[in-house]
Amino acid sequence: MRVALAWLRIDLRLRWRALLTLGLLIALATGAVLSAAAGTRRGGSAVERLQARTLPSTATVLPNQPGFDWNRIRALPEVASVGEFAVSTYEIEGLPSSEAYAGYAGFPLVGDDTLTGLERPVMLAGRMYDPRRADEAVVSARFLEHYHHRLGDVVTARLATPAQLDGEFAQGGSPTPSGPRQPLRIVGVIRAPWFTDQVGAPGGIQPTPAFTQRYRANLLGTGQHIYVNALVRLRGGEADLPRFTRDLTRVTGRHDIDVWNNADLIRHAAKVTGFESDVLLALAASAAAAAAVLIGQTLSRYSAASVADLRVLQALGLTPRQTVLAAALGPSLAALAGTAAGVAGALAASALFPIGAATRYEPAPGFDADWPVLVGGAIATVLLAIAATAWAAAAALAAARRPATSSRASALARLVTLLGLPVPVQVGTRFALEPGIGRAAVPVRPALVGAVVGVLGVLAALTFRAGVVDTAGDPQRFGQTFQVGTFLGLGGQDFVAAGPALRALAADPEVVAVNDTRVGVVSLGETPVTVFSYHPVGHGIRTVVLSGRMPAGPGEIALAPESLRAAHLRIGDRVPAAGAFVAAGPGRPGGVATGTLRVTGVVFVPEDSHNDYVTGAWLTSAGFDRLFPGGTFKFHSAHVALRPGADPRAAGARLSKAASGAAGGDVEVTPVPVSAAAAEVREVRTLPLILGAFLAVLAVAAMGHALSTALRRRRHDLAVLRALGMTRPQTRAVLAVQATVLALVGLAAGVPLGLVVGRTLWRLIADRMPVLYVAPLAATALVLTGPAVLAVANLVASMFARRAARLQPAAVLRAQ
Structure with a gap:
């Protein structure tokens, strides 16, 4: 251990910049992956956690009958609570005419059960209204955001006259209410399954039962036109719904009363948030895969360089185990520091989650520490980094002792040779497809797989997004x-x-x-x-x-x-x-x-x-x-x-x-x-783009690693070719051809697979939503994929081609 610590002190002095860069990479990757993973769990459980805190209603009962006797419903043994609301109207002054009947404003509460015995809300800010005051109200979070209000602000409700309710409103008209005005002070922000913001809506405001009592004639009228419906909470929950439906028919004599199963509404919300969580989980997995490739390559290169330096000390008695330990200690320390920073970053980013529809159901928005994800992810990251570093050091040590073996020639490379194509084309093709032998060996398979996965993932993500955009923009997909x-x-x-x-x-x-x-x-x-x-x-x-x-x-x-x-x-x-x-x-x-x-x-x-x-x-x-x-x-x-x-x-x-x-x-x-479901679908259209971007990073990183490794490991080959007459432009062309071949392999396999995967995923989602499935086609992406992939590949190659062209053959061959 003393030898390893002594080497660590030397390593820190000589390579502190490399270790700092490694730590930053690990911090960024760990923070991104843990943030997305924690956000997935938080968004996926938002609906369930809100239900657990709010006494959700079981059913919405809509007899639409003036004078309906709700006391008979309260008396049913399976009924725990009945929250009545008037199907009436009033306006909030100062709002746009299309939004004047804001959110819940069309459903003034009758009685005290709602927001107490059922749909008891969580308070996001402020306090609950005093049910005895007619001048107080609570709002949803979206209401404050959309209308630029704050807690304590006063809005004014304008009510209809009884004559308007009994006349124009009862006949389906919507004239401007000309009755009394009531100021309402916003005292709190609430959230409950029924009283949550709807997608695309401006939010809602809910006055007190005392407001309804004071203006009863202005909300219920004096005739027999306005009716009262209700939310109902059953003692046995959804399991009591069949019994309740039978009893409702028995006590009313009506089979045509509309009874909504509110659990269906909750299941729909959970389905939407679950879909978003699935996409975010895929994003986290893709980020983890990209990090594994990028950081794994860095660790491998760092360990191999350390082993090369430590082999000198083996002549003085350094054992293989001490060599591996010394080579792994510096990267492991960087991994530990980077992981700690990544966890801190994930904690700070938790306030940005959940995303999409889950934000409307999250009962505790803001900072959140998901310790199982953070601690488990941190331990896994450190252990994987240590294991990868130790394995890379051991592999580098073993490779140094192993005799060189022959490498199988690629069929495509042989074809290029038989066709007599220019030397840079032949050499670049072999560099892309053949691993080589001995110290010149290059891991080409990860680069090929990365290119295929990158093209596949990006095209699949864009194809999936094409389905999202098409569906969200076409009402016919929802039957309209x-x-x-x-x-x-x-x-x-x-x-x-x-x-x-x-x-x-x-x-x-x-x-x-x-x-x-x-x-x-x-x-x-x-x-x-x-x-x-x-x-x-x-x-x-x-x-x-x-x-x-x-x-x-x-x-x-x-x-x-x-x-x-x-x-x-x-x-x-x-x-x-x-x-x-x-x-x-x-x-x-x-x-x-x-x-x-x-x-x-x-x-x-x-x-x-x-x-x-x-x-x-x-x-x-x-x-x-x-x-x-x-x-x-x-x-x-x-x-x-x-x-x-x-x-x-x-x-x-x-x-x-x-x-x-x-x-x-x-x-x-x-x-x-337009259907509210269209807006729900529209909310996830950016997530496939983020997912595609991460997969693109994975592909570019794999290609960059292959080109960098080829330049380092095959410097001798390039030097020999330069000594035999290959020019600097031809040397640059070798790496350009290598990158082009990798890109073409990625396109040949990735494009058809990407279309199939993207359409399959969209069909699964379309059937789950459901929406009318029409095979999506990202036509623009499909046309531009080939040129874009080739351009990016050659751009990456150009970064290394200049270094290859500057190689001094005499210096390289003398060192070899």
Whole structure:
């Protein structure tokens, strides 16, 4: 050990710059890998950790019935808490008109259960409001950021008059509220599964139950138009949901009450954050691989140089074990210091995580120390560095004692020789493909593998990103094949004459299809499902069918993927269905409309206020009438598809005027909002680029190492060729050819593999989301990959070619 320490003192004096560089490399690599790994764990668990702290609601119950008696629901034995909210409205003054009804502002709380007995929030800042004060409110984090507010600021709520609620608002209008104004002081920032920021939304504000009580007439009206829905927390969680659904039907006599399983919403959030975590984990793995190549090469070169110097001392009795120990001590010390710095960097970077969708669910944003990852990663890094250094030193010592053996010639190199190509081409090809022998041996296989993996990884990442960008920018991938729409009726009552309005829409020259869409809720067995009527007015809108087909008769139904899963059905199954309750009348008994439906396909459906594109079902118009007789419906709307290139805003204004004139009342045709899922997909579009960049670094590092090693180990070969007449430009050409051959091998194998891997990964994600899969093609990347790879390879080669050209043959041969 004394000998090793003595050598370490000499090593530190002579090579401190090299050891410092090695330590910095290890610090940067360790910090990047540990930050990404810790960020992966944090993002992947954000939803689960938020749930554990917030008493999440189990279901959202939407009877949409004025005067609904919620006390009967509270009395059910499986119900732990009911949090009522009014489906009403008020504005926040000073916000853009499109955002005046900010976030949760449309759902004023009725009663004290919400945010206490269920959806109890974590406080990100400030304090919880006093439920007895009407002038306080809490907000989401995004609200403060988007509107540039701070804790303690006051915003003003403007409420409607009771007459507006009973008149214009109840008939689907949206006039400016002209009732009282109430200042609201922002006292806290909250987060809970239900009260979290939605992707692309400006955030939300939530006043107190006292606010609702003070302005009850301004929020609930004096007539029978405004209704109260509720969040429900069940004692047994999701497992009690079937029992609750049966009891809800029993106590209300209704089969058409929409019950959302909030666990599905949580699973969707976990799916999105899980996808981001998977990509980040791949990034961490790629960073680790790049670091292993870069740092492993540095350690190998450093150890080999130390062994070469220490061999002189072996004549004085230095043993092989002492040689390896002395050679490994300096790099091991650098690894220890670099790892400590990397851990400190990862701790500092923890405040930047999680990323993407997980930031909306993280219950404790800011600094976070994931000690299992940090400590485990640090120990693994130090041990691997010591092991790699010791192995490299032992290998260098063994190589010095081993007699030289012959090297198999490459078939491509032999072909180049047979074709009589110029000497630099022949030599460069052999340098790229043949390892050589003895002290001139060069590890060419890692460089070839690195080139292939680099091209494969970059192209796969860009192909994957092409799928992300295409899907996020095309609403049809989410089943939205129409561009504008209008709301025609609510609760079985149309606001205007719907028939003339629909015909006027279909008559417009820019309109290619119109669907008369009625919406209701049916029970398929014990599973409530939102259903849409497919009733073309003229040409029918195109629907997205994932498998099977659309329904063709009144006894058929096509289900969206999540509803199919929730009802435990498959294509071809038959299921009993119960729709609206029909009162007794002349010649007809009262009761629930029922029937049996056969599942014909898996489809996407329009997004509505009570469903997304993967929950719901299509019925034919006759099938809808069978389950909702007498013209009953929950909502009535029109979906309108325009010709390609038509401006939805301009078309909406023109169609509004035409439909209003035909219907004898106001019909507002507006562009259809893009699915929230598109924004969720869009959030991950930068991660594949980062992943591709790391893989590109891996490839460039492998190539740089091969060229550097070739120049150092094959100096004798180059010197002999120079002595035989090879010029300096030809010497530079040797390394350029070597780099070009490596690049061509990478392109030949990496391009097709990259396309396959990128498309396979995107198909897996598309099926998981789900979205309509269309094979992505990064056309620009595919065209530019070849020239870019060749240019980078030759740029790297030029860094070493100048050194090769400056070799002095006499000096090299005399030293050899």
